[in-house]
Amino acid sequence: MRVAHVITRMIIGGAQENTLFNCRDLVEMFGDEVLLITGPALGPEGDLLEQARVGGIQIEIVPQLRRSIHPVLDWQSLRAIKRALKRFQPDVVHTHSAKGGLLGRMAAWKLKVPAVVHTVHGAPFHPYQSPLARRFFQTCERYAAKRCHALISVADAMTDLMVDAKIAASDKFVTIYSGMDVEPFLRSAELRKQTRAELGFEPDQVVVGKIARLFHLKGHEYLIAAASEVVRQHDQVRFLLVGDGILKGSLQKQIDAAGLTKHFCFTGLVPPSRIPALLSAMDLLVHVSLREGLARTLPQALISAKPVVCFDVDGGREVCIDNETGFLIPPKDVPSLATAITRLVADADLREKFGNRGREKFTEQFRHQNMTEVIRRLYEQLVRQAAEGRRR
Numbered sequence: 001m002r003v004a005h006v007i008t009r010m011i012i013g014g015a016q017e018n019t020l021f022n023c024r025d026l027v028e029m030f031g032d033e034v035l036l037i038t039g040p041a042l043g044p045e046g047d048l049l050e051q052a053r054v055g056g057i058q059i060e061i062v063p064q065l066r067r068s069i070h071p072v073l074d075w076q077s078l079r080a081i082k083r084a085l086k087r088f089q090p091d092v093v094h095t096h097s098a099k100g101g102l103l104g105r106m107a108a109w110k111l112k113v114p115a116v117v118h119t120v121h122g123a124p125f126h127p128y129q130s131p132l133a134r135r136f137f138q139t140c141e142r143y144a145a146k147r148c149h150a151l152i153s154v155a156d157a158m159t160d161l162m163v164d165a166k167i168a169a170s171d172k173f174v175t176i177y178s179g180m181d182v183e184p185f186l187r188s189a190e191l192r193k194q195t196r197a198e199l200g201f202e203p204d205q206v207v208v209g210k211i212a213r214l215f216h217l218k219g220h221e222y223l224i225a226a227a228s229e230v231v232r233q234h235d236q237v238r239f240l241l242v243g244d245g246i247l248k249g250s251l252q253k254q255i256d257a258a259g260l261t262k263h264f265c266f267t268g269l270v271p272p273s274r275i276p277a278l279l280s281a282m283d284l285l286v287h288v289s290l291r292e293g294l295a296r297t298l299p300q301a302l303i304s305a306k307p308v309v310c311f312d313v314d315g316g317r318e319v320c321i322d323n324e325t326g327f328l329i330p331p332k333d334v335p336s337l338a339t340a341i342t343r344l345v346a347d348a349d350l351r352e353k354f355g356n357r358g359r360e361k362f363t364e365q366f367r368h369q370n371m372t373e374v375i376r377r378l379y380e381q382l383v384r385q386a387a388e389g390r391r392r
Contacts, residue, residue: 001383002091003026006038007100010038017296018121022372023036024056039065048272062081077099085113092379093116093117097121101118102140109148117382118152120173146168157293157314180366185279194277195280202236205237208286209242209279210286229342240265240278242278244266283345285307288331291313292315294318298310299319299358303362307325310327310329312331325355
């Protein structure tokens with residue numbers, strides 16, 4: 001097949017890693033010809049484009065394609081995407097992210113591409129926007145949903161959210177969990193001693209980790225607030241924050257003001273290949289985002305046999321199974337967050353039990369090869385239906 005993927009930008013992030021694995025697998029497993037259309041990887045989050053080039057994927061950069069709304073640049077991006085697709089003549093166009101998803105579907109539908117698919121990694125509308133912004137993004141998503149043949153959700157919760165918002169009917173959605181290379185996480189324990197030494201952690205210290213951009217709605221402030229109570233009971237606890245972003249300065253001030261400076265360690269921006277080692281240094285992972293499709297860090301931690309504590313938001317509950325693989329708690333509930341962390345800090349056997357259960361339950365489900373096989377079957381089904389429709 002000839003498959004074109006369209007995404008707004010290839011920064012280091014869950015949606016982008018998913019897209020990269022899918023593109024590379026289509027080339028390596030099926031011999032497909034793949035074109036990746038993307039805007040420049042602007043921002044402090046890092047760049048995955050070089051990995052895409054190494055994977056034998058054709059890349060077309062659309063310089064005008066940006067995350068923020070800009071009518072002139074967006075119109076130019078739409079024309080550029082349409083030109084690229086017209087040259088490539090794809091059997092399938094698969095879009096990702098809000099801007100890339102809207103413009104890519106518009107272009108592909110106009111060109112009558114046989115199969116147009118969009119993956120919902122996370123809804124662009126959420127309760128923390130103004131009502132006007134939320135209505136605007138919902139309107140855009142309804143418009144775009146009519147210009148594709150199928151919608152892939154990375155979690156059942158995403159389908160529920162989109163259907164409740166009347167974006168599309170439930171029969172247009174299929175859940176396909178976001179795949180990853182699970183082997184480094186299965187072997188991560190081998191890296192524990194060295195990584196903890198590099199980070200300056202003592203053998204008796206219990207390390208609570210969080211992997212996320214230092215950005216709005218990622219919930220770092222709730223973790224810092226809960227840390228005061230955790231440390232009051234267990235002074236040997238350390239908190240490892242993996243990632244970088246615009247809130248680094250304000251978060252450091254919050255930590256310092258709480259008298260927690262010695263208890264927190266920032267790694268800064270790290271490549272995805274470093275995540276297994278950093279998970280190995282942790283004893284549990286906390287995920288306190290206020291909006292997320294299904295954060296890759298949750299299955300990554302569980303496959304590494306680390307228990308998780310997660311706000312009950314979007315797809316988190318599909319892997320953080322309360323009292324089985326971790327603790328699921330109400331969003332913004334700092335006392336419950338502190339209690340959950342404290343309970344795991346104090347009980348090494350419980351950490352081991354939850355972590356092992358997570359590894360058993362999710363390793364196969366999140367292999368990227370399995371994800372791509374299911375997506376490829378969807379492509380085949382849609383292309384076959386399009387061919388049958390033309391014959392009729």
